[in-house]
Structures are given as structure tokens and as C-alpha cells.
Amino acid sequence: MLNYKQLHYFWAVAKAGSIIRASERLNLTPQTLSGQIGLLEEALGVALFLRVGRRLELTETGRLALSYADEVFQIGSELEEALRNRPESRSIQFRVGVDDAVPKSIAYRLLTPAMELAEPVRIVCREDKLARLLVELAIQRLDLVLADRPMPAGTNVKGYSHKLGECGITFFAEPRLAAQFSEKWPGILDVAPLLIPGKEAAVRAPLMRWFDIHQIRPRIVGEFDDSALMQAFGQAGTGIFIAPSVIADEVRREHGAIVIGQTDEVTEQFYAISMERRLTHPAVVAINDAAQKELFGNLYAR
CATH class of the missing domain: 3.40.190.10 (Periplasmic binding protein-like II)
Known part of the structure; x- marks a missing residue:
């Protein structure tokens, strides 16, 4: 099991840049610090420091260990503060x-x-x-x-x-954009510009399959990882956009958009x-x- 006192000594030396400076801050002798870090390296089976002249430099493994040690002691500080200052009524x-x-x-x-x-x-x-x-x-x-x-x-x-x-998806358009096209649902998706979620969105793949099944060849003008940004472009009339049907009323109200179609064949979970x-x-x-x-x-x- 990792010895956290030895890890703290390693962390202190790495932050201070030398054993002597760290020993002054910790009120320990340099020999004690050096010995404890040696025991930590022995227990881990790796070298954490390299001596370059009179300086100590972190090895690649040492830099990795330092990144974890930073998190360990940051969380420890947060825990101490939370427990020390927590009134009974704290949320x-x-x-x-x-x-x-x-x-x-x-x-x-x-x-x-x-x-x-x-x-x-x-x-x-x-x-x-x-x-x-x-x-x-x-x-x-x-x-x-x-x-x-x-x-x-x-x-x-x-x-x-x-x-x-889970719920289906609804297609929206800014009223002036929708008025430019006479095609009905879902034919409008073949002619009007379309905004779609980015490739990392789970709904992207089933949406593209749905287009293929219904022989829709959309004119995609934008892809967005952030749905709020996609809706902002849609509100500006850049293209038709989608949102989960469960928030359709909210999208209409907040973005002044109109519903041009809906499907439950494509769902968002x-x-x-x-x-x-x-x-x-x-x-x-x-x-x-x-x-x-x-x-x-x-x-x-x-």
C-alpha cells in the first residue's frame, strides 16, 4: 500500500526544487527527506528523481507521479476545509x-x-x-x-x-426560413439548409440512417457539438435544426421557431x-x- 507520508515528502521536494529547501519548509533534516524518498522509490520500483550536478530533476515517471500527487493533496485540502468549516446547516x-x-x-x-x-x-x-x-x-x-x-x-x-x-426528435425552423420553401414534411428536408448535431452526439448516427431509409438527401450547412449553439444558428435562420421532442414547447417559446415535423423513429436517450x-x-x-x-x-x- 502506498505510504502517503512518503508521497507528501516527494511532493514537497518536487515543488520546492531541492531537498534542502523542502527540508526547511517541513522542518526536517535533508537526510530524513532523502531517506524517505529513497524508501518510496524502492517500494514503487522506479526512480522519481535524477541528480544533475547539485540539482534534482524529475524523471518521466516522477512527473507522472507529481501530477497524481497534486490531485491527491488538492483533494485532501478540500476535504480538510470542508470538514473544518462545515456548519450543521451547510448544504x-x-x-x-x-x-x-x-x-x-x-x-x-x-x-x-x-x-x-x-x-x-x-x-x-x-x-x-x-x-x-x-x-x-x-x-x-x-x-x-x-x-x-x-x-x-x-x-x-x-x-x-x-x-x-427517451423521446423522439422535432425539427424546427425560423418562420421566415420556413416560408421560403413550399415543400411539405419531410420533403422540405431535401431542399432547405439543415443544421445537425456533431459526430460525437449519440443521435447523429440514427438520424443519418433515418435520412437514408426515407431517401432524404439533406443540404447540411452546419454541424455542432453544442446543441445550444446549433439552436442559436437556427434561431438566426441559418437552417432547420432539431431538438428532443420533450422540450419542443420550450424551443418554440424561447427561439420563436415553428415546428416543421417530428419523428419517433429517431430517439434521443x-x-x-x-x-x-x-x-x-x-x-x-x-x-x-x-x-x-x-x-x-x-x-x-x-
């Missing part, structure tokens, strides 16, 4: 990663139930690519990841995908990915229950 911190393929309005509606719990919750949101968020989940810097797909097969992260719901096989975190349970009973349940109950 629960709920750390959520949102895959940037998930529409922001969907993320908001999924997370809202967590804010309505009896015990106060403070949500900390991070938006990033799914692969990077899963790494953060694995080292417990996130409690939950919201994504438009389950955890990819072969991912070296132990986690569980909980399906929150949304998942909560956690380290828990059985959901126990109260905020995650609230999100899961509200998504299945209200957000997506109501779509098909209407």
Missing part, C-alpha cells in the same frame, strides 16, 4: 458532470428535482466530453454524469448506466451514470424518479 454538495451533447435545457430539467429536496443541495456542474467526465467520476470528483448514451463498452471505469428516459449499481444518493434518486415519472413519462401520457 450538501452535489457534483454533476454534463456531457456537452446533452441539451442544456434537458440538463436543467433533469437536475431541478435535486434542488427541491428537503435538505439544501448545492449543485456544482461541469460540462465536458463524456470520456473526461467518466475519469472524474472514477476518481470520485463527480457524483453523477448526465449523458446522451450509456457508458461506452470497454471503458476502464467501473460505473453503472441508469436510463432516465438520456442516462445518469454513477458509481452506484443501486441508486442511493438522495439527489440522484430524485433526478431518476422525476425523469421517469414526470419529464419523459408526461410526454407519452399526453
Whole structure:
């Protein structure tokens, strides 16, 4: 098992740049520090420093170890601060990663139930690519990841995908753009400019298959990883754009767009990915229950 005291000594020397400076800061003798780092290198079976003249330089392995040590002691400082300063009435911190393929309005509606719990919750949101968020989940810097797909097969992260719901997709256009074309649905997709999600979005592949099945040859003028940016271009009249049908009313209201068509043959799915096989975190349970009973349940109950 890793000796964290020895790791701290290594970290202090690496940050200080020399054993002598680190020993002064730690109030230890240089011999003690040198001996402890030697024991750490022996236990790990690798060299962490190289002596160049009177200086110490990190080896490649040492630089890797330092990056991990930075995270270890940063988390340790955060833990100490949280425990030392936590009043009894302090809110629960709920750390959520949102895959940037998930529409922001969907993320908001999924997370809202967590804010309505009896015990106060403070949500900390991070938006990033799914692969990077899963790494953060694995080292417990996130409690939950919201994504438009389950955890990819072969991912070296132990986690569980909980399906929150799914819905079809709706096509929208700015009114003046729609008025330029006389074709009806879905023929308008053959002639009007179209904005589509980027290649990393889970809905992209089934959408392209749907075009092929219905012999639609769209004139694609833009691809977007960020759905909010795609909707902004759509609102400006750049092209027809899509959004999950569950937020169709919201898109019409906020973007002044009109619905030109809808299909349930292409669906968008949304998942909560956690380290828990059985959901126990109260905020995650609230999100899961509200998504299945209200957000997506109501779509098909209407």
C-alpha cells in the first residue's frame, strides 16, 4: 500500500526544487527527506528523481507521479476545509458532470428535482466530453454524469448506466426560413439548409440512417457539438435544426421557431451514470424518479 507520508515528502521536494529547501519548509533534516524518498522509490520500483550536478530533476515517471500527487493533496485540502468549516446547516454538495451533447435545457430539467429536496443541495456542474467526465467520476470528483448514451463498452471505469428516459426528435425552423420553401414534411428536408448535431452526439448516427431509409438527401450547412449553439444558428435562420421532442414547447417559446415535423423513429436517450449499481444518493434518486415519472413519462401520457 502506498505510504502517503512518503508521497507528501516527494511532493514537497518536487515543488520546492531541492531537498534542502523542502527540508526547511517541513522542518526536517535533508537526510530524513532523502531517506524517505529513497524508501518510496524502492517500494514503487522506479526512480522519481535524477541528480544533475547539485540539482534534482524529475524523471518521466516522477512527473507522472507529481501530477497524481497534486490531485491527491488538492483533494485532501478540500476535504480538510470542508470538514473544518462545515456548519450543521451547510448544504450538501452535489457534483454533476454534463456531457456537452446533452441539451442544456434537458440538463436543467433533469437536475431541478435535486434542488427541491428537503435538505439544501448545492449543485456544482461541469460540462465536458463524456470520456473526461467518466475519469472524474472514477476518481470520485463527480457524483453523477448526465449523458446522451450509456457508458461506452470497454471503458476502464467501473460505473453503472441508469436510463432516465427517451423521446423522439422535432425539427424546427425560423418562420421566415420556413416560408421560403413550399415543400411539405419531410420533403422540405431535401431542399432547405439543415443544421445537425456533431459526430460525437449519440443521435447523429440514427438520424443519418433515418435520412437514408426515407431517401432524404439533406443540404447540411452546419454541424455542432453544442446543441445550444446549433439552436442559436437556427434561431438566426441559418437552417432547420432539431431538438428532443420533450422540450419542443420550450424551443418554440424561447427561439420563436415553428415546428416543421417530428419523428419517433429517431430517439434521443438520456442516462445518469454513477458509481452506484443501486441508486442511493438522495439527489440522484430524485433526478431518476422525476425523469421517469414526470419529464419523459408526461410526454407519452399526453
